[in-house]
Amino acid sequence: MSTGLVVNSVTKKTNIRYIILAMLFIVTTFNYVDRATLSVAAPVIRKDLGIDAVSMGLAFSAFGWAYTAFQIPGGWVLDKWGSRVVYGVALFMWSIFTYLQGFSTGFLMLFLFRFLMGMFESPAFPANSRIAAMWFPTKERGFATAIFNSAQYFALAAFTPLMAWVLSSHGWPYVFYSTGIAGVIIALIWFKVIRDPNEHKSVNQAELDYIREGGGLADIGNQKVPVKWSNVKILLTNRQMIGIYLAQFCVVTITWFFLTWFPTYLVTAKGMSMLKVGIVASIPAIAGFIGGVLGGAWSDWLLKRGHSLTFARKLPIVLGLVMSSSIIVCNYVQSEVAVIAIMSLAFFSKGLGALGWCLVGDTSPKEMVALSGGIFNFIGQMASITTPIVIGYILHVTNSFELALVYVGVLAMIGALSYLFIVQDIHRVVLPMTENNESVSNV
Numbered sequence: 001m002s003t004g005l006v007v008n009s010v011t012k013k014t015n016i017r018y019i020i021l022a023m024l025f026i027v028t029t030f031n032y033v034d035r036a037t038l039s040v041a042a043p044v045i046r047k048d049l050g051i052d053a054v055s056m057g058l059a060f061s062a063f064g065w066a067y068t069a070f071q072i073p074g075g076w077v078l079d080k081w082g083s084r085v086v087y088g089v090a091l092f093m094w095s096i097f098t099y100l101q102g103f104s105t106g107f108l109m110l111f112l113f114r115f116l117m118g119m120f121e122s123p124a125f126p127a128n129s130r131i132a133a134m135w136f137p138t139k140e141r142g143f144a145t146a147i148f149n150s151a152q153y154f155a156l157a158a159f160t161p162l163m164a165w166v167l168s169s170h171g172w173p174y175v176f177y178s179t180g181i182a183g184v185i186i187a188l189i190w191f192k193v194i195r196d197p198n199e200h201k202s203v204n205q206a207e208l209d210y211i212r213e214g215g216g217l218a219d220i221g222n223q224k225v226p227v228k229w230s231n232v233k234i235l236l237t238n239r240q241m242i243g244i245y246l247a248q249f250c251v252v253t254i255t256w257f258f259l260t261w262f263p264t265y266l267v268t269a270k271g272m273s274m275l276k277v278g279i280v281a282s283i284p285a286i287a288g289f290i291g292g293v294l295g296g297a298w299s300d301w302l303l304k305r306g307h308s309l310t311f312a313r314k315l316p317i318v319l320g321l322v323m324s325s326s327i328i329v330c331n332y333v334q335s336e337v338a339v340i341a342i343m344s345l346a347f348f349s350k351g352l353g354a355l356g357w358c359l360v361g362d363t364s365p366k367e368m369v370a371l372s373g374g375i376f377n378f379i380g381q382m383a384s385i386t387t388p389i390v391i392g393y394i395l396h397v398t399n400s401f402e403l404a405l406v407y408v409g410v411l412a413m414i415g416a417l418s419y420l421f422i423v424q425d426i427h428r429v430v431l432p433m434t435e436n437n438e439s440v441s442n443v
Contacts, residue, residue: 013206017135021144023193024128027091028151030183031124032259033159034098034117035063037179038110039260040163040278041172043267045110048172055107057392060260062111064384066118071381074123075374078130083370084194087127092187094120099180102173125357126373133361133369135197137214139303142313145358146296152255153292153351156285160263164278217366231368231431235375238429243422244359247321248380250415254324254350256387257408258284261401262343269401270336280340287344291351295320299355309362310426313355314419320353321416328409331402350412356380365431372429383411 038045038060046056078086097117104110128148136144163175197203197211198219212219235241262284266277295316302312327346330339356376364372391404 013210014202014204016200016203016207017144017197017211020131020135020194021147023190024131024148025151025154027087027186027190028124028128028148029155029158030091030095030179030186031121032152032155033163033179034094034121034183035259036156036160037098037101037163037175038063038114039263040160041167041175042260042264044167044172045104049104049106049110051107051110053395054392057260057388059107059110059114060388060392061385062114063118063121064256064381064388066115067122068378068381068385070119070122071126071374071378072371073374075126075368075371075377078123078127078370078374079368082196083127083131083134084191084196086123088187088190088194090120090123090127091190092184095180095183095187097180098176098183100176102176102180122374122377123370125377126370129357129360129364129373130370131194132357133217133364135211135216136361137211137216138309138362139214139300141216141361142296142299142303142355142358143293144296145355145361146292146294146299149296149354149357150289150292150351153285153288153347156258157282157289160282160285161278167278217369231365232371232375234431235365235372235429240363240423240426241376241429243418243424244356244363245376245379246422247317247415247418248356248376249383250321250411250418251350251354251356252380252383253387253411254327254346254408256384257327257391257404258288258347260388261391261395261404265401265404270339272336280336283340284343284347288347288351291320291348292354293351295352295355296358298352299358308425310424313359313362313426314423317353317355318416318419320349320351321412321419323349324353324412325409325416327405327412330405346412353415359426362426363428365429367431 042056042060045051051059074086074090094117097113097120101110101113101117104113129145132141132144132148159179163179166174166178195201197208197216263277263281266272266280272280299312299316302315303309324346326342326349330342333339333342357373360373360376361369387408390407391401394404394407395401
């Protein structure tokens with residue numbers, strides 16, 4: 001009997017991957033809290049520093065310029081030196097530049113610190129995707145990706161009211177001071193918690209086998225494959241990947257409306273006070289969080305029920321993006337309650353369909369998961385540049401948010417159409433050097 005108990009204790013798998021996932025959730029939460037600081041503080045900063053709508057749009061976009069430009073270099077660095085070191089250092093540095101934004105005395109300082117914050121945040125989501133692909137088998141990856149991806153909604157829901165209170169009670173610089181200090185502390189914890197699966201002292205062989213046998217890439221940390229631009233070209237010319245990239249641009253457009261202009265929309269178009277906005281703006285974010293978790297769980301459930309990977313991933317995405325276009329309806333209602341309800345539906349739906357990072361783990365060549373994620377995010381995050389600027393100019397020309405909401409809604413529909421008509425069967429792209437030098441054909 002005692003021998004049986006010993007065997008049981010040895011063969012029962014550990015579940016350290018969920019501790020890793022919890023850490024990804026926490027870090028990603030503060031990744032988005034730091035992005036949202038300027039959105040919350042913008043109405044007051046505009047008055048204090050004398051910044052007009054066009055200049056504020058440019059300040060919002062500063063993050064996007066750097067974040068987008070460094071996606072591919074960030075992915076390359078992650079594949080070369082690993083997620084633990086690169087992500088940890090990046091977290092520490094972007095928190096420092098978040099803190100420094102509180103010292104801004106004009107547009108140029110604000111733009112510079114925002115730019116540098118974006119540069120150091122650039123490895124975050126490629127690293128999230130790489131870590132999830134390493135730690136989770138395919139049948140759990142949708143849920144795992146949904147958890148860290150839904151941190152963006154949790155960040156807005158939980159911290160927007162808190163940042164609004166700090167803004168009202170202590171002034172806008174303290175919004176940046178408090179979030180920056182919190183990020184530095186989390187960076188120190190990161191280095192204590194995060195390891196690759198085959199290097200983590202608390203992971204037993206049973207969990208490693210479970211990850212590997214289920215399609216998890218537990219050993220990619222040991223693979224040092226030199227980057228070949230011919231391999232990058234394979235991704236950029238693959239029909240499946242082109243469709244995924246285009247749709248991600250559309251998804252990010254929705255995200256950046258909420259991250260930048262949404263509080264200003266509630267203040268200027270709906271006449272809400274800043275403190276009220278801090279509370280009200282959290283409601284769509286809560287809906288987005290629920291949608292994000294539900295979308296990943298639903299996708300994995302479909303997969304476990306025997307549906308194809310293509311059906312299980314594409315159904316929540318297409319449905320979510322189509323429903324996100326409901327944001328346009330806000331142009332035809334006056335009630336604050338109706339506006340928030342519609343915005344909540346749109347953000348819930350966007351969360352439901354935000355499985356792009358899961359697809360990065362499902363489709364990327366195993367030798368370049370982070371670099372593939374960098375390309376994916378490079379194209380998607382171009383919307384972090386275009387969205388605040390386009391909406392800023394729409395406001396400047398029309399003095400109204402009506403066309404801005406149409407712009408966001410139309411992009412959501414384009415994303416759905418991209419998955420329906422460009423992306424076909426979902427499968428992992430295989431590099432020529434890993435399959436007897438055979439070429440990879442475009443889908």
